[in-house]
């Protein structure tokens with residue numbers, strides 16, 4: 001199959017393709033989140049029920065936070081860089097493009113005779129043989145859940161737990177604008193199938209590392225307000241990471257702290273990684289932060305987006321500040 005479709009296939013067609021093959025790799029995006037890992041492991045559980053040989057890959061080698069440990073199949077996740085086998089089918093979930101897939105997983109993708117995308121990020125171009133993207137879906141795990149229904153397997157508690165985790169995290173615990181009727185209906189089905197909301201929430205959100213709390217203190221002390229308090233901007237230096245003994249996953253909640261402040265419409269968080277600065281935006285009104293992230297070569301969703309700047313931290317902070325000012329103070333979206 002050489003032709004890459006420019007339109008959506010159906011989830012049924014994806015399910016049928018999966019049923020026909022035996023060696024399947026499932027991969028998510030670099031810096032994985034709950035939706036990415038939840039989607040991967042939900043699909044893994046379903047395909048394992050069918051006796052398929054399934055490999056679940058991590059796009060990057062970074063160690064996952066403890067929040068993911070409760071997920072059924074967590075111990076099966078292996079970094080793409082250390083996978084030496086091949087596969088018939090490569091399924092990417094929650095991944096819009098090769099850049100978010102990373103180099104190691106992209107190489108494995110190239111070796112597969114059939115490639116599939118299940119995702120809810122809006123994309124201009126599709127990179128796999130079969131592709132189903134629905135930007136209106138609150139989470140990729142909802143789409144994976146639908147796909148699994150077409151596989152004709154039992155919707156087990158394990159599958160439901162993984163899928164619910166993706167939905168819960170991508171809707172910010174059902175708080176964001178994407179927490180719509182369809183998301184709640186899917187959540188109902190998952191709970192009906194055995195997902196335990198209180199348990200999943202406690203496992204995922206009540207296991208903050210001490211390092212992440214120390215970084216929160218640093219982020220708050222580095223925070224500045226711009227555009228009459230509409231925007232909270234902060235950063236974490238390499239030194240602060242080192243002092244806290246922090247890893248990447250310790251930074252994930254920082255931006256939510258900034259956004260939660262009264263009057264803040266958009267939060268911006270930058271992390272110095274040495275060679276580059278990794279940035280993220282979150283909005284809590286209708287501001288489309290993916291449009292701002294695109295200016296820096298990044299992307300994402302309307303309410304959550306990210307980008308990478310190959311500049312020193314202080315310069316990156318100034319660039320981001322300027323872009324946000326243009327949007328908010330000068331109304332230049």
Ligand SMILES: [Mn+2]
Pocket residue numbers: 035036094120139140170
């Ligand atoms: Mn997602």
